[in-house]
Amino acid sequence: MNKWNTIIFDMDGTLFDTEQISLNAWYDVKEHFNLPITRDFCIQLIGRTRQSAQPIFKKYMPENWNEQEVYAYRKEKMNEFKLKNGPLPKTDLHQLFNNIRLKGYRIALCSSSHRDAIDFNLKYEHLENSFDVIVDGSMTNHGKPAPDIYLKTAELLNIDPSQCLVIEDSKNGILSAHRAGMDVMMVIDLVQPDEEVKSIAYKIYNHLDDILKDI
Structure with a gap:
């Protein structure tokens, strides 16, 4: 037993x-804000809170990126998908x-x-x-x-x-x-x-x- x-x-x-939904939303962020977002960046974020993701942001993102604005846009894109299709x-x-x-x-x-x-x-x-x-x-x-x-x-x-x-x-x-x-x-x-x-x-x-x- x-x-x-x-x-x-x-x-x-x-x-x-929802990780695939998140990945697609990060790619939307890349296009909208012209940020150097890669698949490797997204994969390293999986399972992390925003707070625990800070070392990943420091490694990949430019110094002047607007984290709050980016996260709000990403959340908007994820919500749009889930409202239409559900969380899969x-x-x-x-x-x-x-x-x-x-x-x-x-x-x-x-x-x-x-x-x-x-x-x-x-x-x-x-x-x-x-x-x-x-x-x-x-x-x-x-x-x-x-x-x-x-x-x-x-x-x-x-x-x-x-x-x-x-x-x-x-x-x-x-x-x-x-x-x-x-x-x-x-x-x-x-x-x-x-x-x-x-x-x-x-x-x-x-x-x-x-x-x-x-x-």
């Missing part, structure tokens, strides 16, 4: 195809969560996104009551890959981190969960796992539903 009693899901790129769930999430509940697990959500983005996605897909705990990027001082956000989730669940299994798509998220003392499964989204990820991930899957094989 597995030692876990709670499954913690990342949101963007794990439950929803990776699978039938209602069925997935039902299957996990039937196995006796609690379910939590741990995302670097702002709470309004989380609430939009969950409300759009009628998943508002699917989680025992929801932790967003504003609830800790240090974002992924620091362990804080996952430790906060365990604290709110009132369980030891070792009792949690995390489902993530990004290296930053996988490192965060691992550093928090949690087992973590990777479901591949935009980026293939590197050797470091392969060495710490409990399992690596191509499809979200595949996690049911090992829980």
Whole structure:
């Protein structure tokens, strides 16, 4: 029998195809503001809060770029897409969560996104009551890959981190969960796992539903 009693899901790129939406929005930013945005820049931001992304901005962006204006424009483009098309769930999430509940697990959500983005996605897909705990990027001082956000989730669940299994798509998220003392499964989204990820991930899957094989 597995030692876990709670499954913690990342949101963007794990439950929803929102990392691709974000990538497209960053390309809109590139064209609108004439900024040196590359795919590598976007990939390094995956899983990070805006605060924890500052070293990436310093590396890629010109000194005089207007971060606030850029983020407002990016958010506008993402919202335009999601209002028209929804957040693009990776699978039938209602069925997935039902299957996990039937196995006796609690379910939590741990995302670097702002709470309004989380609430939009969950409300759009009628998943508002699917989680025992929801932790967003504003609830800790240090974002992924620091362990804080996952430790906060365990604290709110009132369980030891070792009792949690995390489902993530990004290296930053996988490192965060691992550093928090949690087992973590990777479901591949935009980026293939590197050797470091392969060495710490409990399992690596191509499809979200595949996690049911090992829980």
